[in-house]
Amino acid sequence: MKWMGRRESSNVDDRRGMSGGAIAGGGGIAGIVIYLLYTFLSGGSVDTSEITRQVQPGASQTLTAEQQAADEQRAKFVKVVLADTEDVWNKLFSENGSKYKEPTLVLFRDAVQSACGTASAASGPFYCPGDNQLYIDLSFNEDMQNKLNAPGDFAMAYVVAHEVGHHIQNLMGTSEKVQRLRQQLSEGEYNKYSVKLELQADFYAGVWAHHAQNMQNILDPGDIDEALNAANAIGDDRLQKQATGYVVPDGFTHGTSAQRMYWFKKGFETGDIKQGDTFNDPSLN
Ligand SMILES: [Zn+2]
Numbered sequence: 001m002k003w004m005g006r007r008e009s010s011n012v013d014d015r016r017g018m019s020g021g022a023i024a025g026g027g028g029i030a031g032i033v034i035y036l037l038y039t040f041l042s043g044g045s046v047d048t049s050e051i052t053r054q055v056q057p058g059a060s061q062t063l064t065a066e067q068q069a070a071d072e073q074r075a076k077f078v079k080v081v082l083a084d085t086e087d088v089w090n091k092l093f094s095e096n097g098s099k100y101k102e103p104t105l106v107l108f109r110d111a112v113q114s115a116c117g118t119a120s121a122a123s124g125p126f127y128c129p130g131d132n133q134l135y136i137d138l139s140f141n142e143d144m145q146n147k148l149n150a151p152g153d154f155a156m157a158y159v160v161a162h163e164v165g166h167h168i169q170n171l172m173g174t175s176e177k178v179q180r181l182r183q184q185l186s187e188g189e190y191n192k193y194s195v196k197l198e199l200q201a202d203f204y205a206g207v208w209a210h211h212a213q214n215m216q217n218i219l220d221p222g223d224i225d226e227a228l229n230a231a232n233a234i235g236d237d238r239l240q241k242q243a244t245g246y247v248v249p250d251g252f253t254h255g256t257s258a259q260r261m262y263w264f265k266k267g268f269e270t271g272d273i274k275q276g277d278t279f280n281d282p283s284l285n
Contacts, residue, residue, distance in 0.1 A: 001081075001154050002218050008079035009086060013106045013133070016071070074138040074156075075107055081157045082134075084218065085164045088211040092273060103127075103167040105134045105160075112137075125159055127166035129175050134163040150233040152226030154219075158264070159230065161208045165201030174200070174279075191253045192285075196278040198254040199263040202231060203276035206267020214271070224268060231260035259284075 063071065086102050093100035106112060111120045115130030121137035128135065140159070144150040169175045178193045185193070209227065212218050234254070254260065267276060278284055 001157055001220055001223055002216075003077055003080040003153070006080050006216075007083045008076060009082035009102075009105065011082065011086070011102050011104045012079055013104055014075070015112060016075075016107050016109045016138075018108075071138055074141050077153060077156065078105065078107070078136060078138070078160050081160045082164070084212045084216065085161055085208055087215060088208050089164070089168065091215070092207075092211065101132070101171060103132050103134055103164065105136065108135060108137055109139070110137070125163055127163045127170075129166070129170040129179075132167065132170065134160070134167065136160070136163070144230065144233075148230075148233045150226075150230035152222070152229070154223035154226040155230035157223075158205050158209075158227035161205035162201045164208065165204030166197075168204050169197060169200060193279075194253045195255045195259075196281075196284055199259055199284070200276050200278040202255075202260050203263040203267040203278065204273070206264040206269075207271055207273055207276065209264075209268045210271030227264060227268075228261050231264050232257040234260070 082105050086100075089100045090102075106114070109121065111118060112135055114126075114128040114133065114135055116126070116128035119126060119135060121139055124140055125134070125136045127133070136159075141156050144155055144159070166175065175197065178197055181193055182190050205227070209219075209224070234257075255263075263276070263278065
């Protein structure tokens with residue numbers, strides 16, 4: 001994807017330097033005491049950057065300079081993707097006579113608090129309808145490459161666009177409708193609706209790619225294949241087979257690899273938001 005030097009979204013809440021949970025926080029304080037004691041006893045000078053690191057466990061404690069630089073690149077990349085989704089969805093909403101409410105992206109490391117509860121990096125990227133925020137631990141990018149066999153920058157762009165897709169569903173009232181059904185349906189029946197929601201988010205990711213390409217010419221050769229490969233790699237069937245120890249990224253059920261690829265592609269080829277009605281699609285009933 002052509003992203004270098006392009007606009008980065010400012011709707012970003014960067015919590016990578018913050019403690020995610022009580023355990024990490026406790027360790028950090030103990031760390032400072034030990035470090036200060038050590039400095040005091042050894043007569044060495046106090047390195048404030050070390051203290052800052054101890055105060056903010058998880059900030060850069062475990063990352064080498066090289067890893068940190070890579071992390072920064074990834075952060076820049078997702079900010080550009082988010083900016084692209086803003087451009088596209090602002091345009092599509094205003095064409096429909098409504099106004100797009102831009103979501104906030106929370107970048108975190110290890111663990112994070114959201115209106116949907118506490119999440120760890122292991123739960124993968126997710127969207128919380130309760131606070132209109134997307135949550136991404138950038139280490140997921142590495143895992144896609146190394147554990148899920150879904151490499152390429154556009155694979156990550158697809159993931160961001162999919163989470164934004166859930167935001168679109170939230171704005172359109174679709175998530176709420178499905179949530180209401182949850183009380184009335186058995187778990188098996190509800191799962192079907194959960195799949196429809198996920199596939200529609202894939203469809204919206206495709207719609208985004210279609211318009212982002214038309215508006216900004218963002219695609220490199222092979223990008224769409226990277227997204228399709230990622231959709232293929234993180235389908236429920238593949239995930240279960242692989243048993244990577246990964247919790248399935250947001251939601252419970254996402255649809256098969258073939259279904260995910262189909263809906264992303266349909267969105268990308270049509271660019272027409274009206275064609276993403278997974279709820280009334282005969283193949284999904
Ligand atoms: Zn999802």
